Amino acid sequence: MQATIAGIGCALPSGRLTNEELERRVDTSSAWIVERTGIRERRIAGDGETTASLGVAAAANAIKHAGLTPDAIDLMVLATATPEQPIPHTGAFVSDRLGLRCGSFDLGAGCAGFVYALVVGSSLLVAGDLDHVLVVGAETLSRITDPEDRSTCVLFGDGAAAVVLSKTPDETGGLLAWDLGCDGSAADLLEVPAGGSRLPASATTVAGGQHYLKMAGQEVFRRAVRIIVESATTTLEKAGCSAADVDWFVPHQANLRIIDTAAKKLGVSRERTVVNIDRYGNTSAASIPLALAEAAEGGRIKEGDLVLLSGFGAGMTWASALLRWGAL
Numbered sequence: 620m621q622a623t624i625a626g627i628g629c630a631l632p633s634g635r636l637t638n639e640e641l642e643r644r645v646d647t648s649s650a651w652i653v654e655r656t657g658i659r660e661r662r663i664a665g666d667g668e669t670t671a672s673l674g675v676a677a678a679a680n681a682i683k684h685a686g687l688t689p690d691a692i693d694l695m696v697l698a699t700a701t702p703e704q705p706i707p708h709t710g711a712f713v714s715d716r717l718g719l720r721c722g723s724f725d726l727g728a729g730c731a732g733f734v735y736a737l738v739v740g741s742s743l744l745v746a747g748d749l750d751h752v753l754v755v756g757a758e759t760l761s762r763i764t765d766p767e768d769r770s771t772c773v774l775f776g777d778g779a780a781a782v783v784l785s786k787t788p789d790e791t792g793g794l795l796a797w798d799l800g801c802d803g804s805a806a807d808l809l810e811v812p813a814g815g816s817r818l819p820a821s822a823t824t825v826a827g828g829q830h831y832l833k834m835a836g837q838e839v840f841r842r843a844v845r846i847i848v849e850s851a852t853t854t855l856e857k858a859g860c861s862a863a864d865v866d867w868f869v870p871h872q873a874n875l876r877i878i879d880t881a882a883k884k885l886g887v888s889r890e891r892t893v894v895n896i897d898r899y900g901n902t903s904a905a906s907i908p909l910a911l912a913e914a915a916e917g918g919r920i921k922e923g924d925l926v927l928l929s930g931f932g933a934g935m936t937w938a939s940a941l942l943r944w945g946a947l
């Protein structure tokens with residue numbers, strides 16, 4: 620018995636933030652952003668839109684796409700780096716609005732969170748003999764981004780995507796192999812310093828902007844390419860496959876230069892690499908499932924295709940998964 624993706628859906632806020640608008644806000648240029656990142660615009664949550672509301676909409680679309688109703692879901696795993704609030708976990712809000720009463724928990728692994736959640740959800744489906752597991756990646760990075768910090772505010776966007784995992788008796792289908800990792804010695808490269816146990820939120824932390832995301836971009840960039848290539852290669856080796864077997868490479872959408880360099884080193888062509896960073900920027904745990912949803916809904920990924928997912932993020936975490944795409 621294996622877990623396979625039986626439904627996929629996404630949700631994007633309608634608000635758009637273009638490079639031209641950013642040019643008016645901070646000392647940047649659209650040309651710099653496009654050349655250094657590949658991003659042209661991002662979606663931004665408006666009033667009433669939150670990580671949970673986007674997660675609910677994406678999950679509802681995935682459940683409908685799977686031909687199911689919410690009562691069929693046995694477990695939900697939600698990956699996010701921008702929770703609805705510190706307590707309770709975001710999954711509680713999403714579950715409630717979907718009408719679920721099954722187990723639900725959040726998983727924090729930065730931008731690698733969705734692939735982590737996919738592996739955990741697939742494993743619990745098999746171990747617990749569950750029928751359907753909902754895996755959600757939902758983010759509102761705009762809520763933790765310093766609007767005056769040009770080194771981060773041009774990068775991040777909001778959105779959500781979800782998949783329904785279901786059982787397949789086909790041993791050659793579904794999740795074939797995976798690789799998860801975390802090098803906590805690099806935790807300070809990408810962090811929100813305040814608001815937790817070490818540095819509780821206070822007037823001082825807010826005045827110092829310590830509730831905003833801080834990133835050592837160049838060092839993260841340098842590590843990201845190496846991490847993606849190593850993790851993706853390990854995953855392919857575990858499945859006894861090579862890059863030439865991969866029909867679609869779906870990397871975390873953090874920077875087009877990272878994607879292009881990693882794909883080239885792996886030996887996967889641009890034509891087989893899914894890219895949507897130009898329209899959404901970096902949506903952290905939502906980035907890989909958003910790209911996956913667009914490629915699947917657009918008819919690019921087809922039944923039987925071998926799909927390689929690979930992400931990295933705060934922690935620094937990394938996660939790759941190799942899937943045999945089923946009939947949707």
Ligand code: UT7
Nearest residue numbers: 646647648651655730769770773836837839840873874932
């Ligand atoms: O998903 C989580 C993981 N995150 C990532 O993967 C992000 C990884 N890092 C990156 O994508 C890149 O490092 C950035 C896009 C963040 C920055 O690009 P870079 O090519 O590494 O630029 P840099 O940090 O080396 O900065 C080059 C110059 C600097 O100016 P000086 O010191 O050379 O005068 C920066 O101050 O570009 C400047 N700069 C900007 N200029 C215009 C930094 N941000 C901007 C900006 N507009 N928005």
